[in-house]
């Protein structure tokens with residue numbers, strides 16, 4: 001069974017939810033089955049998500065919505081549920097209850113991790129998983145969508161547009177001068193950017209980034225903020241981070257998680273003044 005078919009089936013099975021979420025029938029908006037429906041300008045909906053581990057609620061009726069093209073930061077104390085939330089979005093953890101939708105129609109709770117990646121959600125973990133022996137260019141080539149890799153095998157060479165795409169991503173991640181360098185020789189920050197570049201080769205609509213600037217120099221952190229700001233709009237980004245200077249540089253809306261739910265939401269200055277946020281997180 002093909003992945004697309006499964007995605008389509010999940011979309012159709014969620015017909016009832018679709019009515020609830022979007023009222024598409026009334027707007028007359030037509031979207032192919034299985035395609036990402038962004039007609040309401042929201043790319044991710046989480047509603048009342050609960051995840052328990054041995055009776056402990058890591059997520060407790062968590063609700064959240066991310067707009068198309070938004071750059072959202074998620075902050076909160078250790079154990080607040082940030083990683084668990086990412087795990088639910090990517091299908092690694094199934095919620096006990098609640099709903100998780102990608103666009104209006106794709107029910108993430110019914111898809112496997114590969115299906116969710118295929119649907120357009122890319123995740124970057126803290127530890128880079130690049131191929132150290134291969135060059136930066138080759139790493140991006142290896143990350144190309146599978147259908148393009150097949151094309152490459154058929155024609156025994158990279159097509160010009162694929163080469164252009166790799167060059168474009170190398171420039172985006174500021175590695176255009178390092179294309180032929182083995183990835184293992186890149187700095188820590190450059191390795192992180194290369195992994196982000198590998199995600200970009202998959203053309204994700206939504207990028208989930210877990211503590212992307214941990215271990216980076218101040219200069220690398222600043223450049224990473226510039227990169228993320230430049231990606232917003234074309235992509236939607238959800239960034240989990242503890243580094244407040246970085247969160248400030250991103251300039252987007254901030255969601256504060258605590259004990260598995262949203263404690264506060266707003267721009268950084270607003271949440272920094274929130275007495276509850278100071279008590280559980282920022283005041284520490």
Ligand SMILES: Nc1ncnc2c1ncn2[C@@H]1O[C@H](COP(=O)(O)OP(=O)(O)OP(=O)(O)O)[C@@H](O)[C@H]1O
Pocket residue numbers: 053054057058076077078079080081082083084085
């Ligand atoms: N597989 C698991 N089994 C049992 N408990 C778990 C599991 N995964 C997470 N937890 C617990 O759920 C809670 C939320 O963890 P989570 O890793 O999502 O928090 P976090 O906000 O990402 O924290 P940090 O900032 O430290 O990464 C924690 O108390 C954690 O110990």
